Amino acid sequence: SVLTQPPSVSAAPGQKVTISCSGSSSNIGSEYVSWYQQLPGTAPKLLIYEDNKRPSGIPDRFSGSKSGTSATLAIAGLQTGDEADYHCGAWDFSLNSVVFGGGTKLTVL
Amino acid sequence: QVQLQESGPALVKPSETLSLTCTVSNGSISSDSYFWSWIRQPAGKGLEWIGRVYASGSANYNPSLKSRVTISVDTSTRQFSLNLDSVTAADTAVYYCARLRGYGHHWFDPWGQGTLVTVSS
Numbered sequence: 724s725v726l727t728q729p730p731s732v733s734a735a736p737g738q739k740v741t742i743s744c745s746g747s748s749s750n751i752g753s754e755y756v757s758w759y760q761q762l763p764g765t766a767p768k769l770l771i772y773e774d775n776k777r778p779s780g781i782p783d784r785f786s787g788s789k790s791g792t793s794a795t796l797a798i799a800g801l802q803t804g805d806e807a808d809y810h811c812g813a814w815d816f817s818l819n820s821v822v823f824g825g826g827t828k829l830t831v832l
Numbered sequence: 833q834v835q836l837q838e839s840g841p842a843l844v845k846p847s848e849t850l851s852l853t854c855t856v857s858n859g860s861i862s863s864d865s866y867f868w869s870w871i872r873q874p875a876g877k878g879l880e881w882i883g884r885v886y887a888s889g890s891a892n893y894n895p896s897l898k899s900r901v902t903i904s905v906d907t908s909t910r911q912f913s914l915n916l917d918s919v920t921a922a923d924t925a926v927y928y929c930a931r932l933r934g935y936g937h938h939w940f941d942p943w944g945q946g947t948l949v950t951v952s953s
Contacts, residue, residue, distance in 0.1 A: 754938065755936070755937055755938060755939070759879075759940070765945075767879065767943055769939060769942075772937070772939035772941070773937060812879070812938070812939075812940070813938065814936075819892065820894050821869075821938060822881070823878055823879040824878065825877070825878040826878045
């Protein structure tokens with residue numbers, strides 16, 4: 724994948740976890756990042772758009788940030804229902820293509 | 833709320849063409865600022881963007897698939913379609929259609945439920 728995410732992260736209920744997404748100047752460094760939550764057996768769902776904005780209905784426990792060529796998704800107050808795969812995505816102007824990370828599996832212990 | 837639904841064969845033979853259709857409901861397919869897109873996900877792997885089409889019919893594709901892909905739109909039926917030629921087992925995946933906010937924004941919302949396409953003889 725053009726964007727790099729850790730394969731897995733884990734934390735206990737109630738804790739906070741962060742998921743990183745690393746790219747380059749042709750994607751994250753100059754374009755908006757979006758994040759998607761994919762619960763088991765379901766389609767991805769928009770979680771964060773334009774780096775740090777939440778769609779209506781997404782709890783403020785979910786937040787996004789970006790610095791340079793890396794973006795971060797933070798999930799506070801973890802719940803067992805947050806167990807899912809999380810994907811980052813961005814436009815890449817050199818490839819003229821949307822690019823994604825490989826996805827990160829979140830386990831709530 | 834706009835809703836999307838994929839349809840098409842679940843099984844395609846190697847070397848043949850994979851054809852899927854996405855139907856848009858509860859909204860206009862001709863909305864400004866939005867494109868209509870296809871994304872796929874092989875089992876246990878990440879997402880791969882296939883391409884996008886605007887209501888005018890103008891389309892862009894992932895360079896890695898460009899030689900085999902055609903995405904078209906029919907605004908009269910509120911449908912857009914994917915054709916992927918000369919498929920192999922590597923094209924086996926869940927295929928999603930999604931609305932893409934374009935023009936510098938580039939986020940997908942909503943998504944269809946996805947349809948599994950298996951390439952096998």
